[in-house]
Amino acid sequence: MPVSPSREQSERRDTRGRLVDAAASLFSRHGYAATGVKAVLTAAGAPYGSLYHFFPEGKQQLGVAVLERGGDFYRAMVESFYPPGVDVRDATAASFAGAAELLVATDYADACPIATIALEVASSDEPMREAAASAFGSWLDVLEERFTTAGMEPERARDVAVELFCLIEGAFLLARTTRSVAAVHVAGRAATAAVAAGLADGGGAR
Amino acid sequence: MPVSPSREQSERRDTRGRLVDAAASLFSRHGYAATGVKAVLTAAGAPYGSLYHFFPEGKQQLGVAVLERGGDFYRAMVESFYPPGVDVRDATAASFAGAAELLVATDYADACPIATIALEVASSDEPMREAAASAFGSWLDVLEERFTTAGMEPERARDVAVELFCLIEGAFLLARTTRSVAAVHVAGRAATAAVAAGLADGGGAR
Numbered sequence: 001m002p003v004s005p006s007r008e009q010s011e012r013r014d015t016r017g018r019l020v021d022a023a024a025s026l027f028s029r030h031g032y033a034a035t036g037v038k039a040v041l042t043a044a045g046a047p048y049g050s051l052y053h054f055f056p057e058g059k060q061q062l063g064v065a066v067l068e069r070g071g072d073f074y075r076a077m078v079e080s081f082y083p084p085g086v087d088v089r090d091a092t093a094a095s096f097a098g099a100a101e102l103l104v105a106t107d108y109a110d111a112c113p114i115a116t117i118a119l120e121v122a123s124s125d126e127p128m129r130e131a132a133a134s135a136f137g138s139w140l141d142v143l144e145e146r147f148t149t150a151g152m153e154p155e156r157a158r159d160v161a162v163e164l165f166c167l168i169e170g171a172f173l174l175a176r177t178t179r180s181v182a183a184v185h186v187a188g189r190a191a192t193a194a195v196a197a198g199l200a201d202g203g204g205a206r
Numbered sequence: 207m208p209v210s211p212s213r214e215q216s217e218r219r220d221t222r223g224r225l226v227d228a229a230a231s232l233f234s235r236h237g238y239a240a241t242g243v244k245a246v247l248t249a250a251g252a253p254y255g256s257l258y259h260f261f262p263e264g265k266q267q268l269g270v271a272v273l274e275r276g277g278d279f280y281r282a283m284v285e286s287f288y289p290p291g292v293d294v295r296d297a298t299a300a301s302f303a304g305a306a307e308l309l310v311a312t313d314y315a316d317a318c319p320i321a322t323i324a325l326e327v328a329s330s331d332e333p334m335r336e337a338a339a340s341a342f343g344s345w346l347d348v349l350e351e352r353f354t355t356a357g358m359e360p361e362r363a364r365d366v367a368v369e370l371f372c373l374i375e376g377a378f379l380l381a382r383t384t385r386s387v388a389a390v391h392v393a394g395r396a397a398t399a400a401v402a403a404g405l406a407d408g409g410g411a412r
Binding site: 129 | 238315328379382
């Protein structure tokens with residue numbers, strides 16, 4: 001039984017990972033439909049046959065992998081923004097401020113890795129819609145758990161999580177479209193106030 | 207000087223209008239890149255040459271027309287949701303409830319006519335990005351004016367307008383992806399509370 005992956009296994013995983021990374025970047029910036037398989041292969045520096053080797057069902061299967069990767073990546077980011085013991089009001093303010101910085105640093109290209117694709121496929125591709133829903137749900141679960149641990153009533157914690165999701169996603173849309181982070185700062189203040197109010201009502205505010 | 211458009215003029219306008227209507231429906235449900243010019247012509251029942259007759263610059267020009275039409279349509283809808291003299295808190299609650307009903311009635315297809323396209327083109331098509339930004343700005347202007355008239359401080363009125371925009375757009379994204387209007391109801395309660403708080407701070411609440 002090998003204790004570490006063989007070099008061949010590593011290379012296989014690397015090629016698959018490069019394909020997913022390249023597709024994620026292209027899909028989130030230009031959309032799923034607008035991105036051809038050839039552009040993904042070129043960006044990944046991968047040979048033509050590799051796409052159907054790793055994704056025998058084709059572009060849709062790659063799309064699902066991109067949504068799963070984006071979901072996992074952002075869930076880990078949400079977890080890191082709310083480490084155990086942090087004041088969830090401070091963490092909320094900091095996460096919106098961080099999102100605004102990232103938008104500016106990437107010339108308004110890097111925002112939500114799921115939203116652009118999700119809106120494109122919501123009415124037309126059921127496996128991809130379900131993958132996007134699962135990603136969003138995992139982020140809401142993390143927020144709900146953090147808010148409940150901080151003292152919010154569970155039902156209120158879910159509502160506040162949903163409210164934060166709506167505020168940041170709507171702010172990403174307005175910020176990318178207007179090339180201004182003003183909306184992210186407005187949304188961040190509203191989100192922080194929502195968290196504070198949820199804690200105060202649940203007796204968790206100190 | 208004619209007092210009414212000639213039949214030929216009406217038919218010309220009808221064909222252009224049918225092209226924009228068909229494109230708007232297809233773009234918002236499947237995305238801009240995923241929709242071919244042929245599909246638009248078929249859905250509009252228009253002859254092949256008509257697209258380049260009315261939109262000599264091609265698909266991008268049609269895209270800008272779709273964003274302008276969607277922007278005008280939604281601005282009129284926002285105005286109708288907030289008629290003169292209405293309690294803006296009640297109007298806010300009613301508009302979110304109406305959005306939830308429309309989502310269910312259209313099987314989660316009809317939401318924002320701009321958002322899907324805006325996210326697709328924000329980093330890649332400057333004329334379309336600007337058309338989307340102009341549409342969003344016109345909605346925010348209506349809300350800001352209504353809130354100021356109702357007694358909010360102007361700066362606060364703009365922030366509350368932006369907050370409502372973020373909440374409804376984020377809720378549309380989550381609702382279409384999860385096929386549930388739960389997020390729209392959460393967002394509606396948050397929006398109504400934001401309007402009430404803005405009025406209370408401005409001395410406009412009664």
